[in-house]
Amino acid sequence: MTSVAADLTEVRSAAELIQFGLARRVRPVEGSEYRRLLDRYRGELRFKDVVDTMAEGLGLEVLGTPRAGIVLVPEPGGPFATRLGDLRTMDQQEKLVFGLVLVGIAAYAYPNDVDFDDPETRLIEVTAIEEFLRTAVAAADLGDVEDRARAAAEIYADLPALVLTNTGRRARGCTLRAVEEVCAWLVGQGAAREATSLGPDTFHLTDHFRLLVADSAGTAALDALRSVRRDAATGAQA
Amino acid sequence: MPGSIGAAPQAPVVATASPAADASARARWRSLVLTDPISRLVRNAAHAGILGVDDGRYDLRRLALAAIDVVVGQMGFAREATLDDVLDALARLAARMFPERPDEWPAVAQTVLKGLLNDAHDNRRFTYHFADVSDSGTARWEPYSFRLLSLRDTEFGPVLVASDQAITLFLHGLDVDLEDADRALAHVLQRQLEDRRFAAAARTAAQAERTSVGLSATLAELLDATRRDVTSTDWTADLPDRLTRARRHVEERIAEDDRFLEHVQGGLDSEVSPEVRAVSGQIVDLLGRAKQVHLDLEKRLVGARDVFLAAQVRQRIGRRRRLRMLNLAEDVLEPVLALPVTDALEVTERFAERALGVTVPRLARFDDLVESLWAAPRAPEPDAPPEEVDDVPADTDDVQGYPAEVVEAARSVLARADAGVPLSELLGTDTSDEVAELVALSALWAFAPDPGDEEADGSDVGFLAAGLVAVPTGATITAGAFHGPDLRLTRVGAAPDPAPRLEDDE
Numbered sequence: 001m002t003s004v005a006a007d008l009t010e011v012r013s014a015a016e017l018i019q020f021g022l023a024r025r026v027r028p029v030e031g032s033e034y035r036r037l038l039d040r041y042r043g044e045l046r047f048k049d050v051v052d053t054m055a056e057g058l059g060l061e062v063l064g065t066p067r068a069g070i071v072l073v074p075e076p077g078g079p080f081a082t083r084l085g086d087l088r089t090m091d092q093q094e095k096l097v098f099g100l101v102l103v104g105i106a107a108y109a110y111p112n113d114v115d116f117d118d119p120e121t122r123l124i125e126v127t128a129i130e131e132f133l134r135t136a137v138a139a140a141d142l143g144d145v146e147d148r149a150r151a152a153a154e155i156y157a158d159l160p161a162l163v164l165t166n167t168g169r170r171a172r173g174c175t176l177r178a179v180e181e182v183c184a185w186l187v188g189q190g191a192a193r194e195a196t197s198l199g200p201d202t203f204h205l206t207d208h209f210r211l212l213v214a215d216s217a218g219t220a221a222l223d224a225l226r227s228v229r230r231d232a233a234t235g236a237q238a
Numbered sequence: 239m240p241g242s243i244g245a246a247p248q249a250p251v252v253a254t255a256s257p258a259a260d261a262s263a264r265a266r267w268r269s270l271v272l273t274d275p276i277s278r279l280v281r282n283a284a285h286a287g288i289l290g291v292d293d294g295r296y297d298l299r300r301l302a303l304a305a306i307d308v309v310v311g312q313m314g315f316a317r318e319a320t321l322d323d324v325l326d327a328l329a330r331l332a333a334r335m336f337p338e339r340p341d342e343w344p345a346v347a348q349t350v351l352k353g354l355l356n357d358a359h360d361n362r363r364f365t366y367h368f369a370d371v372s373d374s375g376t377a378r379w380e381p382y383s384f385r386l387l388s389l390r391d392t393e394f395g396p397v398l399v400a401s402d403q404a405i406t407l408f409l410h411g412l413d414v415d416l417e418d419a420d421r422a423l424a425h426v427l428q429r430q431l432e433d434r435r436f437a438a439a440a441r442t443a444a445q446a447e448r449t450s451v452g453l454s455a456t457l458a459e460l461l462d463a464t465r466r467d468v469t470s471t472d473w474t475a476d477l478p479d480r481l482t483r484a485r486r487h488v489e490e491r492i493a494e495d496d497r498f499l500e501h502v503q504g505g506l507d508s509e510v511s512p513e514v515r516a517v518s519g520q521i522v523d524l525l526g527r528a529k530q531v532h533l534d535l536e537k538r539l540v541g542a543r544d545v546f547l548a549a550q551v552r553q554r555i556g557r558r559r560r561l562r563m564l565n566l567a568e569d570v571l572e573p574v575l576a577l578p579v580t581d582a583l584e585v586t587e588r589f590a591e592r593a594l595g596v597t598v599p600r601l602a603r604f605d606d607l608v609e610s611l612w613a614a615p616r617a618p619e620p621d622a623p624p625e626e627v628d629d630v631p632a633d634t635d636d637v638q639g640y641p642a643e644v645v646e647a648a649r650s651v652l653a654r655a656d657a658g659v660p661l662s663e664l665l666g667t668d669t670s671d672e673v674a675e676l677v678a679l680s681a682l683w684a685f686a687p688d689p690g691d692e693e694a695d696g697s698d699v700g701f702l703a704a705g706l707v708a709v710p711t712g713a714t715i716t717a718g719a720f721h722g723p724d725l726r727l728t729r730v731g732a733a734p735d736p737a738p739r740l741e742d743d744e
Contacts, residue, residue, distance in 0.1 A: 025587075030472070031471040031477075033469065067390070068392055073603045074600075074601045074606075081600070081603070082606075099607075102607065103608060120385070148612035148613075155277050195394055198325075204395075206391040217606065
C-alpha cells in the first residue's frame with residue numbers, strides 16, 4: 001500500500017466496487033459501472049491500493065477479480081464473516097458432516113495444485129460427490145487428520161446414503177441430503193450455480209469457489225481426500 | 239503414460255513409409271484423435287439411453303458439430319454461449335431429426351454436450367497417447383491432452399468456450415469478427431462471380447447471409463439491453479463508434495448487394511447451362527435475403543440513437559412511480575405469482591431488500607468455516623447457575639385502574655342499591671365523571687358479566703358489581719353522558735366483602 005493521500009473520488013469509486021462485490025447478484029456486464037471499476041482495479045495500481053485498503057478497513061480481503069466479479073472474503077470475526085448462526089440450526093453431527101462435505105467437494109473438484117490456476121470451472125453432481133466421499137472416507141489414510149475430521153468421517157460412513165421423506169424427497173439424516181444442503185449453501189454464497197439444464201442435481205462451481213479453496217491453507221483431511229481423488233483419476237486414466 | 243515402454247532391443251525395426259510421412263505423423267495423428275471424442279460419444283450413445291443412432295434417428299456427429307458452431311459463433315462477443323443456449327439449439331436440431339419423440343430431445347442434447355465436455359471423466363481433458371516410433375527399436379509414448387469445449391464462469395453465468403484445437407479442426411479458422419467476415423466474404427464472392435465459379439459463390443453467398451444475420455442480431459441485442467437498462471451498454475464511447483462503423487459498413491454492403499445481384503442476374507439471363515442457371519438462381523435468392531437483412535439493419539441503425547434517448551428518459555429522467563400509488567394485490571402480487579420462479583425472484587428480492595432494510599451480507603472463508611464447523615463442542619457447565627432472586631417488588635399497580643378515592647366514592651353510590659334503585663337515579667347524583675363511569679360499568683357488569691374475563695373479575699368493576707343484580711326497567715336513560723336502557727339494581731345478600739370474587743352463575 002502506498003502512503004499517498006487518496007483522491008476522494010477514488011475512495012468513492014473504491015467503495016462502489018466493494019459494494020458491487022458484496023451484492024452477489026450484480027454482474028460486471030460490458031458497459032456497466034461495475035465492469036469499469038473492475039477494469040480499473042485490474043489495471044490501475046493506485047486504485048487497487050485504495051480498494052484493498054478500504055476493504056481491509058471493513059474487515060475484508062480481495063481474493064481475486066475473475067470475470068464474474070470481484071471476490072471478497074471476510075477477516076475472521078469481522079462484520080461480514082459467516083457465523084454458525086447464519087447457517088441453519090445444526091446439531092454436532094450435522095456440523096461435522098457439513099464440514100466434511102465442504103472439504104470433500106473441494107478435494108473432488110481440485111485434486112491437483114495446478115487446478116487452482118485452471119480457469120475451467122467444474123461441474124459436480126450430488127450423487128457423484130456422495131459416492132466419492134463414501135469411497136474416500138473408507139480409502140483415505142485418516143491416521144494423521146484432525147480428530148474432528150476423523151469423527152466426521154466416521155459419522156459420514158455410518159449414515160445411510162438415502163432416506164426418503166413421505167413426499168419422496170431426501171430426508172435429513174442421509175448423506176445425499178447433506179451434500180445437497182452444502183451445494184445449496186454454496187449457491188447462496190455465489191460459489192456455485194445450479195446447472196439444471198445438465199441434470200437436476202448438477203452444479204457448476206464458480207471461480208469464487210476455486211479462489212476460496214486456493215486461498216485455504218488446507219487441512220490434513222483435505223490433503224487426504226485430494227490424494228484419494230488423484231489416485232482415482234490416475235486409475236481412470238490408466 | 240510418458241516415457242519409454244516396451245523396450246525390445248531385438249525387435250525388428252518397423253520401416254516407415256517415408257521421412258516426410260514421419261515428420262507429419264504427429265500432426266496428422268493429433269487431428270485424428272481430435273475427432274475421437276465424437277466417435278466415442280456415438281459409440282456410447284446407447285449407454286446414455288439414446289437408441290437408433292445408427293438407424294437414422296439422431297445424427298450425433300452433426301449435433302456435436304452444431305454445438306461447436308454455436309459456441310464458436312458466440313465467442314469474441316460480449317456474451318458467450320451459455321449452457322442453455324447450446325442445449326436449446328441442439329434440442330431444436332434433434333427435434334428436426336426425429337420429431338416423433340419430443341421427450342428424447344433434451345436428453346440427446348445433454349448427451350452430446352456432456353460428451354464434448356468429457357463428462358465421463360469428470361470434465362477433465364481428453365488424453366491420448368502417441369507412439370513415437372521415429373527412434374529405431376523403441377516406441378516413445380507421449381501423452382496428448384486437449385479439450386473440445388470447456389466451461390467458464392463469467393458475468394453471465396457458466397458459458398461455453400471452444401478450445402483452439404476444436405476451432406482449428408472443426409471450423410478451419412473461421413473469423414468470428416462479424417463485420418470483417420462480412421467484408422471478406424464480399425470480396426470472395428466478387429472474385430468467385432468474376433471467375434464464374436458459381437457453386438463456390440453460392441456457398442460464399444450463404445455464409446455472407448449468415449454473418450449479416452449475426453451482425454443484425456448483435457445490434458438487436460445491444461438495443462434490447464439499452465431498452466432494459468440504459469447503463470448496460472457504453473453509450474458514451476463504445477456504442478456510438480460501433481454504430482458509426484456498422485452504418486458505414488451497411489451502406490457499402492447495400493450498394494454492393496445491388497451490384498452483385500445485377501452481375502448474377504446478367505449471367506442468369508445469358509447462361510444456357512441448366513446447372514449454372516440453377517445455382518445462379520440460388521445466389522440471387524441468397525443475395526436478396528442478405529440485402530433485406532442489410533436494409534433491416536440500416537433501419538435499426540438509423541433508429542438506434544432514439545432508442546437510447548427514449549430509454550434514458552424513461553429510466554433516468556422519468557418520474558418514478560410511488561409505491562403507495564400501486565395496488566399491491568393487482569399490480570404486484572398477482573403478476574408476480576404468474577411469473578416463472580427466476581423472474582419472480584427478481585421482484586421479490588428487491589421488494590424484500592427495501593422492506594426489510596439493511597442486511598449485512600455474510601461471506602465465507604474456507605478454512606474459517608471448516609474450523610468453526612469442526613470446533614469441539616463447549617463443555618457443559620459444572621452446575622446450573624443459581625437462580626437469580628427477584629428482589630424487585632412486583633408492580634401491582636394497575637395503570638388502567640381507578641384511583642382509590644374514586645372506587646370508594648362509587649362504592650358509596652352503589653351502597654344505595656341495597657334497597658333497589660334505578661341506575662338513572664344513581665347516575666343523577668352529584669358525582670364526578672369518573673365515579674359515574676365506574677358506577678355505570680359496574681351496573682353493566684352486573685347485568686351481563688363476561689365469564690371468560692378473569693382479569694375483569696378482580697378489577698374495580700368486578701369488585702363493585704359483586705352481589706348486584708341488574709334488571710332492565712323498560713325506561714331509557716337519556717340524560718347526561720350515558721344513553722341506553724335503564725337498569726334496576728338490587729343487592730343480593732350481604733354487602734361485598736374485601737376479597738371480592740364474582741362467581742359465574744351460568
